[in-house]
Ligand SMILES: NC(=O)C1=CN([C@@H]2O[C@H](COP(=O)(O)OP(=O)(O)OC[C@H]3O[C@@H](n4cnc5c(N)ncnc54)[C@H](OP(=O)(O)O)[C@@H]3O)[C@@H](O)[C@H]2O)C=CC1
């Protein structure tokens with residue numbers, strides 16, 4: 001094992017919400033932190049904030065790479081917290097003339113995994129170690145302990161992990177939420193899928209909120225209590241997004257006394273502004289890897305459709321209005337809320353399972369050497385998709401004895417199948433009632449369809465396949481003639497109509 005890094009100085013490049021918090025964390029762990037950001041104000045404010053917080057070590061502003069690199073000891077360690085894409089490339093280009101063999105870059109952006117592999121390639125030729133590392137937990141966690149998902153060669157990880165462990169969140173087992181995600185672009189890949197899962201979970205929970213507020217006529221205080229109950233016990237216990245949902249429902253602006261949620265417009269825009277890429281990328285990856293991941297995909301479509309309020313207004317007008325969500329008729333509230341809790345849980349579980357299947361396929365194709373135990377440990381605290389029951393009770397036992405050549409599909413596991421079987425009728429009941437009342441349930445209904453499709457051995461796609469053969473001579477398999485069931489082109493064609 002390569003010796004752990006023992007550095008007294010570290011550089012933070014990009015001092016926004018995330019970088020600012022992490023810079024203070026490193027400074028609390030005995031390091032002086034050199035700051036670099038285009039905004040001198042951002043750096044000065046960060047230095048003042050650290051002084052106010054009593055951060056014991058120095059945060060020092062640098063206005064150019066040359067002086068920053070001269071100040072750092074060897075090997076130099078840089079943590080990047082930058083917007084994805086072009087910015088990282090420019091920073092690497094700017095730093096390169098001042099770097100030496102053995103220097104380390106930890107790219108903590110939500111970067112595309114291919115960019116991270118490309119930069120790794122550039123760095124390796126100069127003997128520079130590049131770690132592609134997804135970070136999760138938002139700005140609060142960046143300040144108090146994020147969940148971090150680094151990938152690199154073993155030697156580089158041996159060196160950086162002890163440093164990262166010092167600042168990482170702790171899971172409920174007390175261990176740091178950081179580990180060896182894999183090699184190459186695995187760190188950013190896994191973080192990208194983390195965000196895809198996050199989208200599915202957020203949509204399922206938001207849909208449940210919509211049903212409670214408009215379908216059951218509950219107040220936000222009541223909904224807050226309900227989310228809190230979900231977060232305390234059962235399958236959604238200690239689920240970060242459920243926990244913050246309880247808080248969001250209740251929070252009032254101390255200045256105006258207004259409930260903040262009441263003032264929030266129904267537009268999710270960051271996927272269309274390009275501010276974040278992970279939502280688009282994770283869905284693109286799902287399709288490219290031929291993995292049906294409809295819970296996360298429709299969650300993304302809901303975001304996209306929501307983002308353009310001007311378009312929705314215009315279409316609404318063209319259509320002469322729409323049927324707004326109505327009160328759910330004939331439901332027994334307590335019993336229905338229990339079904340809603342289970343339906344939401346299945347939406348979250350489906351998001352996880354779909355994400356794990358994509359990672360598994362990518363791992364085999366892109367040779368990421370994913371370490372699933374470490375990935376689940378990374379997700380066990382400090383991150384947005386933290387969900388104790390799903391990760392600890394269901395997934396950890398499945399991946400515990402994982403060997404690198406194994407391919408694991410959680411849907412082949414009885415423990416996971418039992419969960420979906422147990423909640424299926426509740427999910428169906430919620431979807432039926434919500435549909436009847438014109439509620440928006442993309443992630444919940446997509447989860448239901450996904451389950452129905454993947455558990456079926458008699459789909460209407462025999463008709464679909466016949467259509468394809470009719471017009472395109474695309475071939476089909478005959479019933480009972482394909483014992484393997486593998487996804488390969490069929491052996492038969494029929495001349496449905498001569499040309
Ligand atoms: N916010 C969150 O909840 C999370 C964000 N992330 C990821 O972390 C990264 C940072 O996010 P976040 O902190 O929210 O974003 P911010 O926009 O708050 O921070 C990014 C910082 O990088 C600075 N920057 C831009 N160009 C350069 C450059 N050439 N050199 C140095 N600094 C530069 C920006 O300066 P300026 O504003 O002046 O352009 C800004 O201060 C992103 O990749 C994001 O996707 C990951 C997990 C959670």
Ligand SMILES: O=C(CO)[C@H](O)[C@H](O)COP(=O)(O)O
Nearest residue numbers: 136137195270276278279384
């Ligand atoms: O990476 C994150 C959390 O994990 C960031 O909070 C990110 O900004 C969330 O954006 P999106 O919901 O579009 O992925």
